[in-house]
Amino acid sequence: MSESPHATRRREAARAALAGVVAGVAASGVGELVAGLAAPGASPFAAVGSFLIDIAPPWAKDATISLFGTGDKAALLTLVGIVAAIVAAAAGVLELRWRGVGQALFGLAGLAGIAAAMTRADAATLSFLPSAVAGAVGVIALRLLVARIPRGIPPLEGPLPTRRDFLVWSGATAVVGLAALLGSVAVQAGSRAVTAVRRAITLPTPVSTVAVPAGAELGLSGLSPVITPNADFYRIDTALVVPQVDPSTWQLRIHGLVDQEVVITWDELLALPLAESVATLTCVSNEVGGDLIGNAVWLGYPIRELLARAKPQSSADMVLSMSVDGFTASTPLETLTDPNREAILAVAMNGEPLPIEHGFPVRMVVPGLYGYVSATKWVTDLEVTRFADATAYWTDRGWSDHGPVKLESRIDVPRAGAQVTAGETVIAGVAWQQHVGVKGVEVQVDDGPWTPATLASAISADTWVQWSVPWAAASGSHTMRCRATSATGEVQTVTEAPPAPDGATGWHTIQVQVA
Ligand SMILES: Nc1nc2c(c(=O)[nH]1)N[C@H]1C(S)=C(S)[C@@H](COP(=O)(O)O)O[C@H]1N2
Numbered sequence: 001m002s003e004s005p006h007a008t009r010r011r012e013a014a015r016a017a018l019a020g021v022v023a024g025v026a027a028s029g030v031g032e033l034v035a036g037l038a039a040p041g042a043s044p045f046a047a048v049g050s051f052l053i054d055i056a057p058p059w060a061k062d063a064t065i066s067l068f069g070t071g072d073k074a075a076l077l078t079l080v081g082i083v084a085a086i087v088a089a090a091a092g093v094l095e096l097r098w099r100g101v102g103q104a105l106f107g108l109a110g111l112a113g114i115a116a117a118m119t120r121a122d123a124a125t126l127s128f129l130p131s132a133v134a135g136a137v138g139v140i141a142l143r144l145l146v147a148r149i150p151r152g153i154p155p156l157e158g159p160l161p162t163r164r165d166f167l168v169w170s171g172a173t174a175v176v177g178l179a180a181l182l183g184s185v186a187v188q189a190g191s192r193a194v195t196a197v198r199r200a201i202t203l204p205t206p207v208s209t210v211a212v213p214a215g216a217e218l219g220l221s222g223l224s225p226v227i228t229p230n231a232d233f234y235r236i237d238t239a240l241v242v243p244q245v246d247p248s249t250w251q252l253r254i255h256g257l258v259d260q261e262v263v264i265t266w267d268e269l270l271a272l273p274l275a276e277s278v279a280t281l282t283c284v285s286n287e288v289g290g291d292l293i294g295n296a297v298w299l300g301y302p303i304r305e306l307l308a309r310a311k312p313q314s315s316a317d318m319v320l321s322m323s324v325d326g327f328t329a330s331t332p333l334e335t336l337t338d339p340n341r342e343a344i345l346a347v348a349m350n351g352e353p354l355p356i357e358h359g360f361p362v363r364m365v366v367p368g369l370y371g372y373v374s375a376t377k378w379v380t381d382l383e384v385t386r387f388a389d390a391t392a393y394w395t396d397r398g399w400s401d402h403g404p405v406k407l408e409s410r411i412d413v414p415r416a417g418a419q420v421t422a423g424e425t426v427i428a429g430v431a432w433q434q435h436v437g438v439k440g441v442e443v444q445v446d447d448g449p450w451t452p453a454t455l456a457s458a459i460s461a462d463t464w465v466q467w468s469v470p471w472a473a474a475s476g477s478h479t480m481r482c483r484a485t486s487a488t489g490e491v492q493t494v495t496e497a498p499p500a501p502d503g504a505t506g507w508h509t510i511q512v513q514v515a
């Protein structure tokens with residue numbers, strides 16, 4: 001006996017709606033989990049919710065608050081969830097009737113999540129990832145499930161799906177989605193806990209502060225500020241999952257070729273006399289003209305003082321620093337013990353506890369060395385050893401085991417490819433060779449003479465310095481380049497070298513159009 005065509009279609013539509021909701025559960029579960037692991041703060045639900053809060057008219061906000069009181073955020077997330085479930089169900093039904101249309105709807109939802117996450121004020125480079133992954137999971141899961149709905153019409157290829165197939169696949173997908181969702185709740189709770197601990201920290205008063213000279217900041221629009229705000233500071237690390245380290249459990253062990261093993265806790269570190277210092281950090285992967293460089297005021301304690309307690313043995317020439325996630329860096333012992341170099345264990349960056357992605361609670365900062373051989377974030381272990389006996393994360397991958405920063409300079413204004421209005425204007429940028437210092441920068445436009453730029457006041461030899469030079473821009477296309485001279489008289493080499501194995505060289509050269 002057969003049921004009416006009407007009933008059949010209703011049952012197929014109901015299953016398609018279920019398929020849509022299950023695909024939605026899988027998508028949001030995986031998306032939330034990716035957010036918890038790799039991009040805290042970019043949870044697709046929270047991003048969309050925050051976006052709605054921002055665009056909601058005041059009356060709607062007032063109404064929600066008066067209806068739900070302090071539960072307004074939970075109410076909003078519930079609403080986002082209900083709307084998402086309805087859209088997902090609709091996507092399932094559409095996919096059943098018109099193949100690809102439901103998938104497109106899931107794709108659009110993913111794009112909406114990406115847009116919401118990337119337009120947040122605190123958006124990070126990876127903020128797009130959770131919604132992108134969620135969208136992809138949704139698109140795939142929807143097709144898999146809808147294809148398994150038993151139909152009156154036989155499929156073009158393959159065996160007829162049975163009711164059991166559909167239920168097993170839907171059940172399994174739902175279980176994966178819910179497990180990911182539960183996992184994300186646990187992970188996000190962990191990162192929220194460390195975030196809360198970090199917020200509650202009161203930094204000790206520095207025993208000495210740094211005064212950034214007034215003349216260090218030229219204040220030109222488009223020129224990198226001499227101190228890089230934390231939110232704009234480049235982030236480079238191998239951590240897919242940002243380590244969440246609770247300071248109350250943090251400790252640093254100094255061991256290896258030492259007479260006296262040393263262990264120091266967070267409270268002990270904060271009780272030491274901490275001083276401010278300014279140092280520019282650069283990534284060895286920075287291309288000529290690249291932006292993997294930033295300058296911050298750090299608060300920290302000299303590593304040489306802790307090494308002095310440990311008493312390194314005379315055979316040692318390297319310190320292998322290790323972070324909680326296993327990353328390692330090899331730093332020359334003599335650099336860390338140099339009384340004239342502020343190699344520190346830093347606990348603060350620009351007046352705040354280290355941001356979690358910049359190494360909270362404790363990282364190393366060593367002026368003059370690229371980050372990969374010195375700037376270990378989430379550092380918990382210093383092994384005093386020898387270059388002949390141990391290697392580090394990047395040295396194992398073909399990069400040089402020593403990484404002093406090379407002399408470089410960059411044009412920030414005008415931007416490469418910019419349209420410039422003819423007339424009196426300015427060319428400006430930054431130059432650096434940390435711990436050596438920069439005494440001059442010259443600029444050449446087209447085949448003209450090398451013109452000396454005016455340097456801003458240097459904060460110290462450990463930081464980059466801004467420079468500028470006036471320019472009478474005549475209409476047409478122009479090429480400009482810059483080169484720095486170090487404090488020791490070395491002129492920045494024109495020879496182009498790629499970042500690997502020990503840092504890029506060459507002159508930053510850009511083209512602009514003047515009209
Ligand atoms: N634990 C850990 N620390 C690390 C890294 C890493 O991958 N893991 N990368 C290093 C590299 S290559 C650089 S350039 C700097 C970047 O520091 P930032 O992300 O605070 O700018 O951190 C260094 N410290």
Ligand SMILES: [Mo]
Binds near residue numbers: 283285372
């Ligand atoms: Mo780096």
